[in-house]
Amino acid sequence: MKEVFTIADLRDWPKVTADCAIPLRLAVIGDPVAHSKSPAMHNAALAALGISARYTRLHIKPDELSECLSLLPKAGFIGINCTIPHKTAVLTHVTRADVFAQRAGGVNTVTVESDGTLTGTSTDGPGFARAIRETFGADLSTFRVMILGAGGGAGRAVAMQCASAGCPSLMLINRSLEKLIPLLDDLAAFYPAKNIASGDFDPIFLRAGLGMSDLIVNCTALGMKSEDRSPIPAELLGKHHRLYDTIYVAHRTPFLRAGDAAGAPGENGLSMLLHQGALSFERWFHCEPPIEAMRAAL
Numbered sequence: 001m002k003e004v005f006t007i008a009d010l011r012d013w014p015k016v017t018a019d020c021a022i023p024l025r026l027a028v029i030g031d032p033v034a035h036s037k038s039p040a041m042h043n044a045a046l047a048a049l050g051i052s053a054r055y056t057r058l059h060i061k062p063d064e065l066s067e068c069l070s071l072l073p074k075a076g077f078i079g080i081n082c083t084i085p086h087k088t089a090v091l092t093h094v095t096r097a098d099v100f101a102q103r104a105g106g107v108n109t110v111t112v113e114s115d116g117t118l119t120g121t122s123t124d125g126p127g128f129a130r131a132i133r134e135t136f137g138a139d140l141s142t143f144r145v146m147i148l149g150a151g152g153g154a155g156r157a158v159a160m161q162c163a164s165a166g167c168p169s170l171m172l173i174n175r176s177l178e179k180l181i182p183l184l185d186d187l188a189a190f191y192p193a194k195n196i197a198s199g200d201f202d203p204i205f206l207r208a209g210l211g212m213s214d215l216i217v218n219c220t221a222l223g224m225k226s227e228d229r230s231p232i233p234a235e236l237l238g239k240h241h242r243l244y245d246t247i248y249v250a251h252r253t254p255f256l257r258a259g260d261a262a263g264a265p266g267e268n269g270l271s272m273l274l275h276q277g278a279l280s281f282e283r284w285f286h287c288e289p290p291i292e293a294m295r296a297a298l
């Protein structure tokens, strides 16, 4: 069976997937998408629960998104996950997007409803909150949080989740300051302005942020490659900081290595991937996901 399907395959789905013993009725769409670990996690859950459906990858380019979404009901899909670069665009294509998608400014989970309409949610923020509790044994609401790369998609979802949880304070850092403006505007609607600060990667802002934060979250793309530098120098970090890198790669990321050098404990984003996936599964099947089977598969 193919590891990655395309829009051409989706147009002729029953024929193209005729040799699959169990129908492919779920997928992650992205560009690129070949690296995604979601199929392993979801297929383990589907097998564990004896559900007659399997999960695959669809390589969909931005100009193919609209057609892809329109083909899903007829192809018999239960739902899809969306990754880079589709999350924001999907928000404008679904019939209904819930509060999590609105706040995150994007959709990572689409459900094909029984009437064929598409609904969207984002499980990134709630998945992050569960990952923090699991990793550090404390509720997200207890942490003063600094987010590196808050102007990106993951950064926004994390920032909104922290604000909804009622974190005592938030420091938002982004390389391009202007990309923080829409987030700051949206946060102003429900989070007290006095508890929020922002800046770029100038050491003045980094020091100020580290002084007012316990949990430092990397939402930048820095660390995807092992030769990347850490988004924050080790010498600015202290033992009392907790580090969470949303990136999940096989190597210890430069951000986490900076934490190791400073004696600050930290984990990568695999647990966020797990929990956002488990919440998608719950949305599609309205049942408790077999979380340990999903974790083992990852």
Ligand code: NAP
Pocket (backbone or CB within 6 Å): 084, 124, 148, 149, 150, 151, 152, 153, 154, 155, 174, 175, 176, 179, 219, 220, 221, 222, 224, 231, 246, 247, 248, 269, 270, 272, 273, 274, 276
């Ligand atoms: P995105 O929307 O493209 O945002 C990328 C962010 O990285 C922006 O804030 C960008 O800053 C910043 N950045 C990129 N290169 C940088 C550099 N050299 N120096 C400083 N900042 C830099 O991407 P995204 O969807 O938010 O994804 C970001 C990361 O989160 C990815 O690594 C992804 O794997 C991870 N993620 C993980 C999960 C999970 O489940 N664990 C879920 C979602 C995302 P500018 O605004 O200045 O360009």
